[in-house]
Amino acid sequence: MKRVLILGGGFGGIATARRLKQKLADEVEVILVDKRDHFMVGFRKSWALVGESTLEEGQRPLDNLTGIGVRVMRDPVTRIDPKARAAYMGDQRIDADALVVALGAELIPNAVSGFQEYALNVYDPLGIPRAAKALNEFQGGRLVIGIFGAPYKCPPAPFEMALLINDKFKTKGVKANIEVFSPQPTSLPILGQASCDLIESRLADHGITFHPNHKATSIEAGEVVFANKHMPFDLLLGVPPHKPPAVVRESGLVGGSGWVDVNARTLETSFPGVYAIGDVVQIMLANGKPLPKAGLFAEQMGETVAERIASGFVREEPAATFKGAGGCYLEVGGGKAMMVRGNFLAEPEPEVMLTEATTDFLNEKRSFETQRLLEWFG
């Protein structure tokens, strides 16, 4: 029997496993490895940060995937041998007919001196309880949300956090100056200037100051340091720089971009039978900007790869390709959300737009999570 080894049980890995089982049922052995024991959507962090919900309410055990015939291994992947289509979990080596690398992006807070001491990491689920407590106890003053590197996951999320925190403070009567800084030239470079202006004026309307082109060099007690200025803060929430996980960086899969380079349509790496999907890859769009790191895209990539692998196993020409259509939600407070969506792989230019803020988009965002939790985990 053919075997597929999937490294990573996030959006990408789960979508791959499910689609393979839908296509080939017992004709394929699917092994999924993850060091975590559960799945959770990324935007739960925004809700838990402002106390709207908890992280735990959105977590589901990966072990539930055994119900559809997937073998789930809860181990850290310690080495990948793409030439042999094999991976090691400590001493245990598993060889496969197809290998799917879906290990996501790793957060590297140590890359910024002072981050561990002075910033609260709002992209790490383990950092959320501390950050939520600090926000609850915040009496007013300067609250800074810092983006310390790009690319980073879900580009709208830091702005969403700023708007939701602003809502929370208004309700509680806390007087704060909220500021967001980014190393990038606009809030969401994938959008044109007009849409970025809309986001930035929405921030300004809520009294939130946005500082583009701000690449922090370090953090000291009470201030973020940039090349030619210091930004004081009373509370600092940080999005640390991202990289592929160490095991991927050491595997020979990472290309010149610093991420895994793949064929944008087939997700094939340069090693036969080895695919990489989701946040661990960098796909450059026709305008020279990278495809945003989003769960929806990781999921679509996983489905594409599963279709292609399944076709290959039954000696059919693989036809499925990654389309890059969809987007990310940007919750704006007041019970509404916008969407950054479109056809990201369109040529000669990506066709990406910002929608209006509506309650329907917020409902869609909520059901994006509930539908997956129900379909994937029962």
Ligand SMILES: Cc1cc2nc3c(=O)[nH]c(=O)nc-3n(C[C@H](O)[C@H](O)[C@H](O)COP(=O)(O)OP(=O)(O)OC[C@H]3O[C@@H](n4cnc5c(N)ncnc54)[C@H](O)[C@@H]3O)c2cc1C
């Ligand atoms: C605040 C926030 C809001 C977001 N909002 C949205 C949104 O609205 N819409 C959207 O589409 N996306 C959103 N995202 C982005 C989304 O969460 C990611 O893009 C998505 O999770 C990527 O999926 P993936 O499968 O590539 O990686 P992941 O989901 O990160 O999965 C990777 C898995 O690999 C495992 N792993 C890593 N290294 C190892 C190892 N060495 N051994 C074993 N296991 C390992 C990890 O434990 C993890 O489970 C948001 C993210 C954040 C942080």
